[in-house]
Amino acid sequence: MDGGGNDGVQPKGWPGQLWLEGRTIVHLLDEQPRPSHMPRGPAKRTGPGFLNPAMAPARTRSVMLLNDALQHSWLVKNEKSIRVLDALCATGVRIRRWRNEIPSQHQSRLRISANDLDAFALQWARESHRTHPPSQPIEHEPEDDRYGKTSTQVFENGLDFRQMDARMAMLETGYQWIDLDPFGSPVQFLDAALQGLSRTGVLEITATDTAALTGSSASSQARRYGAKGIVDVYAHDDAVRLLLATVATSAARLDKSMTPLLALFDGHHVRVSCLIQTSREKASAIGDSIGWRVRENDVPYRFVRHPTPEQVRRASGPLWTGPLWDKDIAERMTEEKALELCQPSSDEMDSMRLSGLTWTEEDIEYSARELRRSVRYIADAADLMSREHLLLNLDSLPKWAGVGGAPKLETLIGGLIEAGYAAARLPDLEPLLVTDAPFDTVLEHVRSTSKSSK
Ligand SMILES: C[S@@+](CC[C@H](N)C(=O)[O-])C[C@H]1O[C@@H](n2cnc3c(N)ncnc32)[C@H](O)[C@@H]1O
Numbered sequence: 001m002d003g004g005g006n007d008g009v010q011p012k013g014w015p016g017q018l019w020l021e022g023r024t025i026v027h028l029l030d031e032q033p034r035p036s037h038m039p040r041g042p043a044k045r046t047g048p049g050f051l052n053p054a055m056a057p058a059r060t061r062s063v064m065l066l067n068d069a070l071q072h073s074w075l076v077k078n079e080k081s082i083r084v085l086d087a088l089c090a091t092g093v094r095i096r097r098w099r100n101e102i103p104s105q106h107q108s109r110l111r112i113s114a115n116d117l118d119a120f121a122l123q124w125a126r127e128s129h130r131t132h133p134p135s136q137p138i139e140h141e142p143e144d145d146r147y148g149k150t151s152t153q154v155f156e157n158g159l160d161f162r163q164m165d166a167r168m169a170m171l172e173t174g175y176q177w178i179d180l181d182p183f184g185s186p187v188q189f190l191d192a193a194l195q196g197l198s199r200t201g202v203l204e205i206t207a208t209d210t211a212a213l214t215g216s217s218a219s220s221q222a223r224r225y226g227a228k229g230i231v232d233v234y235a236h237d238d239a240v241r242l243l244l245a246t247v248a249t250s251a252a253r254l255d256k257s258m259t260p261l262l263a264l265f266d267g268h269h270v271r272v273s274c275l276i277q278t279s280r281e282k283a284s285a286i287g288d289s290i291g292w293r294v295r296e297n298d299v300p301y302r303f304v305r306h307p308t309p310e311q312v313r314r315a316s317g318p319l320w321t322g323p324l325w326d327k328d329i330a331e332r333m334t335e336e337k338a339l340e341l342c343q344p345s346s347d348e349m350d351s352m353r354l355s356g357l358t359w360t361e362e363d364i365e366y367s368a369r370e371l372r373r374s375v376r377y378i379a380d381a382a383d384l385m386s387r388e389h390l391l392l393n394l395d396s397l398p399k400w401a402g403v404g405g406a407p408k409l410e411t412l413i414g415g416l417i418e419a420g421y422a423a424a425r426l427p428d429l430e431p432l433l434v435t436d437a438p439f440d441t442v443l444e445h446v447r448s449t450s451k452s453s454k
Contacts, residue, residue: 010127011049011120011123011124011127012120013029013030013031013049014027014124014127015027015127015131015356016028016029016030016032017029017030017032017034018352018355018356018357018358019034019035019051019053019357020344020352020357020359020363020367021053021056021059021093021097022056022059022060022063022097022100022101022341022342022343022371023097023100023101023342023343023344023348024093024096024097024100024101024132025128025132025352025355025357026051026091026093026096026128027091027124027127027128027131028051029049029050032050032051035053036053048118048120048121049090049091049120049121049124050090051090051091051093054267054268055181055206055269056370056374057266057370057373057374058206058266058269058271058374059093059094059097060097060338060342060371060374060375061262061271061273061333061374061375062094062097062098062179062204062273063097063098063101063102063341063342064333064337064338064341064342064375065202065204065261065262065273065329065333066082066084066098066102066110066177067101067102067103067106067341068329068332068333069082069177069202070082070102070106070109070110071106072328072329072332074329075176075177075200075201075202075275076176076200079109080109081108081109081110081111082109082110082111082176082177083111083113083143083173083174083175083176083177083198084098084110084111084112084113084175084176084177084178084179085112085113085114085115085169085170085175085177085178085179085196086112086113086114086115086179086181087115087166087169087170087178087179087180087189087193088115088116088166088179088180088181088182088189089114089115089116089121089122089125090116090118090121090125090181091121091124091125091128092114092121092122092124092125092126092128092129092159092161094179094181095112095114095125095159096125096128096129096132096134096159097342098110098112099112099129099134099138099158099159100132100134100135101341101342102341103341104135104136107134107136107138107158108138110158111140111143111160112158112159112160113153113159113160113161113162113169113175114159114160114161114162115161115162115163115164115166115169116163116166117163117164117165117166119163122161122163125161126156126161129156129157129159130156130157132355133157134157134158137157137158138155138157138158139155139158140153140155140158140160143173166180166182166189166192167188167189167192168192169196170189170192170193170195170196171192171195171196172196173196174196174197174198174199174201175196175197175198175201176197176198176200176201176202177201177202177204178193178196178197178201178202178203178204179204180193180203180204180205180206181205181206182206183208184207184208184209185207185209185212185224186205186206186207186243187224187225187246190205190246190247190250191250191254193205194247194250194251194254194256194276195254197256197276199277199278200275200276200277200278201275201276202261202273202274202275202276203247203273203274203276204271204272204273204274205243205247205271205272205273205274206269206270206271207243207269207270207271207272208268208269209224210239210265210268210269210270212224212225213225213229213238213239213242213243213270214229214231214235214236214238214239215227215228215229215230215231215235215238215316216229216231216235221242225242225243225246226318227242227245227316227317227318227319228312228315228316228317229242229316230295230314230315230316232295233393233395233396233430234293234295234300234301234316234391236265236428236430237265237391238293238316238319239265239270240263240264240265240270240272240324241263241293241319241320241321241324242316242317242319242320243263243270243272244258244260244263244272244274244319244320244324245290245317245318245319245320247272247274248286248289248290248320249286249290251276251283251286252283252284252286254283255278255279255280255283256276256277256278256279256283257276257277257279257282257283257285257286258274258275258276258286259274259275259277259326260272260273260274260275260320260322260323260324260325260326261273261274261275261325261326261329261330262324262325262326262329262330262333262378263324263325264427265428266427267429275326287305288305288322289320289321289322290305290318290319290320290321291303291304291305291306291307291317291318291319291321292304292305292307292311292312292315292316292317292318292319293315293316293317293319293321294307294311294314294315295314295315296314298439299390299439300390300392300396300400300439303319303321305321323385323386323387323388324385324386325378325381325382325385325386326386327382327383327385327386327387328382329382330378330379330381330382330385330386331379331382331383332379333375333378333379333382334375334378334379335371335372335375335376337375338371338372338374338375339368339371339372342371343367343368343371344364349364375427376427377424377425377426377427378427380424380425381424381425381426381427381434383422383424384422384423384424384434384435384436385426385434387436388436389434389435389436390434390435390436390437390438390439390442391426391432391433391434392432392433392434392435392439392442393430393431393432393433394406394407394409394412394431394432394433395430395431397442397443397446398446398450400439400443400446401443401446401447401450402447403446403447403450404450405450406431406446407445407446407449407450409425409431409433410425411449412433412442412445412446412449413425413433413435415445415448415449416435416437416441416442416445419437419441419445421435421436421437421441422435422436422437423435423436423437
């Protein structure tokens, strides 16, 4: 099906108001309030064409991850091209950011398709792309689809827009990269996404149904994810691990394995990026990485593959218990890299102001801070998050250590590193410590810091 062509007619309400996300100008509907910088939590939805500003950091990381795959050739070798689909693209901010912000030397290797069912959102996406084309024009030859039929792709300056049910769009050709960003739960799209990927591909998923994933809505969690939760300080980590377990088990049914690249609880949603590979052998092994988090008395928790009925009462699961990130990739997700890729130069700012963007120096400063925040703490925690580690919430340590108050997280991390352990802060609104030190050692550090601060 055609991609909701404009035929020269502008969408109702066009041009709306101009805003900048990363280095990309976006048009917001007039009825959408001007976003605050660094918004957190779910935004109030204002209908089709609405852009959720709280998802900007996730889109920044998406630009960085796709760039990393091209720059470091870990997805396709020999400078081959990557077929990418944003299956639920709405007004097309993510695809336009991929096109604008990934450096020009990689652009000819990207074949980007963008799909949404909503005609208005697609029209808005196309008009935005037409009004603010990428600095380097791109022409692609359409490729035949996976059924050997002549392609229906029509690239408009490097973007191919499609208007169909996402489940059909994902199955049209073998994509090496699929982004799935639905309203609420991604489960209804998961099988089609896994089947739509080529033998090796990246699947990036956003899930905003955090009540189900954390277990605060126990019935939705049981129905949708076949799991049981405990809503305590581990609920966010459990939500991430539950989504990964769901992807891994769905993939294994199709003889595919799942390896997490980056997985985060980000304020009001879970975002996971996974490498999916066709391999019966690896798919059979995923059982080794699925289990339950049992809350204990001697340590905060233990991962157990087959809990006893008594343990199940104080456990959440089944969850992904393996590593959550890829070390090398996450180590490259630095604040410097975010700014290098996604921060506009002063010349670009001048030209965007000429296009009608009314941004002050303060806006520019805030947006640079938001870019840094998108990846803050990731590189430092990369090593620990890609292997076995202990996760602790600073606020629950005084109770375990029998002291009046918690030390500063930075002091505790410094002390553990000085003692020869690895320790880092996790990106989360909560003060989360990740370490390979034994739990007793962490408690000793908490006690000694508490004594020395008296
Ligand atoms: C959360 S929005 C996507 C936001 C977008 N990825 C972004 O970053 O701005 C979800 C989109 O899914 C679209 N949608 C819902 N069900 C769909 C389906 N079955 N097939 C295709 N699109 C669908 C909606 O029209 C909406 O634009």
